[in-house]
Each structure stands twice: as structure tokens, then as C-alpha cells.
Amino acid sequence: MNTPLISPQIASSDSEPMIISAVSHSSQRVTLRHSHSRGQLLGTLQGLISIEAESCQWVVPATHSVWIPPNVQHSLLRSHGPFEGWSIYIQKNACTKLPVKPYILELSDLLREAITRTMSWHNSELEPEQKRLIAVILDEIRTMPQVELALPMPKDMRLLKIALALSDNPSDNRKINDWGVWAGISRRSLTRRFTNETGFNFTQWRQKLRMLKALELLAAGKPITEISLYLGYDNISGFISIFRRNFGVTPGNYQKAMINRLSWRNFTNTTIRNDNHINSKLTK
Template sequence: MNISLISPEVASSDSEPMIISASLKSPSVKVTERHHHSRGQLAGTLQGLISIEVESSQWVIPATHGIWIPPDTQHSLLGSHGPFYGWSIYIQKSECNNLPNKSCMLELSTLLREAITRTMTWNNSELQPEHKRLMAVIVDEISIIPQVDIALPMPKDIRLLKIALALSNNPSDDRNINEWSVWAGISRRSLTRRFTNETGFNFTEWRQKLRMLKALELLVAGRPITEISLNLGYDNISGFIAIFRRNFGVTPGNYQKAMRNNRPWRNFNDTII
């Protein structure tokens, strides 16, 4: 389904309001063609993973994070992995001067997430002073929340992208590299070499990072850790915990507690729980 959340004309308008918000829930996979607009955009999903291409980079974004797209930056939504339930806010170009000037992944704070959710209840009502103050808070929060390096580059080779999208839709798929090469019609040697060249990770590392992004989403949703481990293709929970901690510096259980208590997981000390 190729549907824009707002019209191109509105997305390129620098008139009031400062922020335009939109959300969409659809049982269909959503894609948008490559485009750009003069408003800056922060995009995310309320559940599931989405693949977005921004200029020459392709990233997978979990529900715990958002991607910032500066004004006039070429981008497209390659697809949602499963039904689409996403949101975007569009910020006046004139208000983007203090925001990141390059696309980046942002760790969504509870404050930012709740403020964005509030704007989506306003519909077309006339903006009051309190509405405008909350919009200013959103812009300030985007300017200070941490940028994180957990983006997962997507390969560009159509055969490798086919594999990457299949794994994004089903991270627990445990086919080995030989099986994937046969399925995609590419030699193992070419798959290995191209995957590393195009993503910066070898195939095994890339699949593990994808599973970790999905784990973040499931933990925030409150799913039991044992269930998450099995759903992501890990045979034992201890292996999953070890890999999660190696990637994020915290155990899955303590990450989940941090999210439940609205605390920053980066500073969450395992020893004080």
C-alpha cells in the first residue's frame, strides 16, 4: 500500500502550525516512494519494525526509536514488516535550525513519545497557547535526546535485500548461509562478500543485530524474556541474555524494568536492581 500520511503540499508548507502530526494503522504492509519535503520529519512505529531509506542508507527502525529526517532530504519507506502502525511529525523548516542536520536514529524519551501522542488527539481543532507550548517542548526534546548507533543498514543488492527483508519479517528463521544463498540465487562467496561490503556486518552479525532490535520492541511490550528468546530463534535463554547484554550493556530484564519505570536504560546499573 503506497499512501503518504499527509499530502506533499502540506509536508512542504512552512506556514503554521509548527508541527503537523499524523498516524496510520493498516492491516497491509505500507510503502512510500522516494520523495522529499521542506518540513523536517520524525518517523516511527507504535509496533513492529519498518525499513526506511534515507538518501543512500537503508535502516531498520524498532518501535522504541524514531528516525529524524532533516528538511529537503530524499527518503522512502521501503516497507513495514507486517501490518503498519506508524506515526510521523512534520516540523516547519524554520524551526529545524537547532535540530540534527543529518539523518539519525533517536532514542525516544517517554516525554517525547507522550507529547507526540498528545498532538495526535488534536485533529483539526484550533490551536491554543498550550498546544503551541507543547510543540515547542517537542522541538526542544528532539534537539537534546541521544542519537544512537543501533541503526541496521540494509543491503542494496536485490538478492541480499530479499534475504534481509525475509529475516526482518521473521527474525527467528534459522536457515544457514548456504540455504539462504540457494534461496536467493546467489553464491555463498558472493553473499558473504557483498553482505559485509554493503552493510558493514557479516551475515551472522547482521542477523543477530536484527534480532536485538526486535527484542527491544518485545521487551517494551512487556513480553516474557523466555518467550522473546524462543520467538527470536534462540535455543536457550542464557545465550539470548548474553548477546543482548553484549549489544546494549544491560540484561533484558533490567532493560525492561528501566522502560517500565521510565528510566534511561543507558544509565541503568545492573547492580542496583
């Protein structure tokens, strides 16, 4: 079990307009439910994360981020694979015009670059241009539309066990009967509860999970054939067809579009120095 990126006490302080943190772990990361008086925008540089906020549980890819308003209970259920994460904590009085419910937003190019810029700040007092950049970040959070990309997680502990196992290994092609035996739940209950708790049947949920993982791997520049095999597809044409049906473009075209965002990887080199190291900056 891991502690939050910064302590809830620091995250509840109100002296600095923004606190920026980054952390890297060679293994999965889990944090307990907690809250703080600041709003929080968090995401990863690679991998999927399972987030719980209020009554919602989602699987979120590295191409997106999670907005958590002030004083909302939340936890990182699990990072799936090595974890490289970032988070910005926004002063409570600056959150009055921001969304009052947790939601998922895509990392726009502008928001991505603005966050990257803040990670290079070293001065203790904010310059006028830095204050304007913080205002840009707030505007992006406020105006970016909510997306339906994130995948709801089931709440039943038996179903959650299955969902987390698939998140760790999306290529697992066990049939629904086998999953039921493994988790100790009947096929009928598994089928009914999965749909009731996530809005998707089991097959749809697994397919959407694989598509989220595909987005991350494509953004990382992995070959499409390799991605297809990793996600458990028997042939690349089937993977391409399902991807295009979900996102309206082929995996190849999506990957080309992501090339322009490769500067985000510089974030890793400039802010995350060593394994298990937290780098936090207070902007005053």
C-alpha cells in the same frame, strides 16, 4: 504500495507550525521515495520498519524514531508485520537549528509524552502553552544524541531480499549457503558484499536484527521465554547472554525499565481509531 501518511503537497505547505498524523494497517506498509519541504519525525507503536533516507537504509524498532530533514528523499521500504505508525511534520523555518542529516534517536520519556500530548489537541489556534510544548519537541530533536542502534540495510537487491526476509521472520535459521542459493548469489559474494554494504558480516547482522526485535517485544511485555523462541534461539540462557552483551543489561531488567513507558500505548487508543484510518491534525 501505500501513499505517505499525508500527501507531499500538504507536507510541503508552510501555513501550520506542525502537522501530526497517525495510521494503522493490518498488513505491511510500503511507501515510494518522496520528499517535502517540512522536517519529519516518524516512528511506530509496534513492529520494525525499514527506512531509506538519502543513501542510508536502516531497520528501526518501535523504541526509536527517525528524523528526516526538509527536502530529503526518503521512503518506507517495508513495515514488518501489522503497522501502527505516527509522524510529525515540522514547518521548514522551524528546522533551521535541527540536524541537517537523517538520523536515528531514542524516544526519550519527555519526547514521547510531548508527542502524545499534541495528539489530543483539537483547537484550531495554538494556545501559548501549546507553542511552548512544540518548542520542547524541537529542543528534544535538536539535543538527543544520535544512536548506533539502527541496523544498515544492504543495497544489493539479492542481499536486500535476504535482509527483508529475515526482518519478516527473525527465527529463520537457514545457513549462509542456503540463503545464497535462495537469493541467487554465491557464498563468497554474499559474505563480501554483506560486510562491505552494512559494516557487519552476515551472522552479526542477523544477531543485531534479532536484538532490535527483542527490544520491541520486551517493550510490549512479551514473556522472555516466548521472545527467545520467536527469535530462533535454542535456549533462553543463550538469548539472555547475547542480549546482555549487546545492551549491558538482562532482558528482564530492560523490560522492567520499560514499564514506566506503558503510557505510550494510550497513543493507540486516542489517535488511531480504525484499521487503515489516517488521523491528521493541523496545529495553527
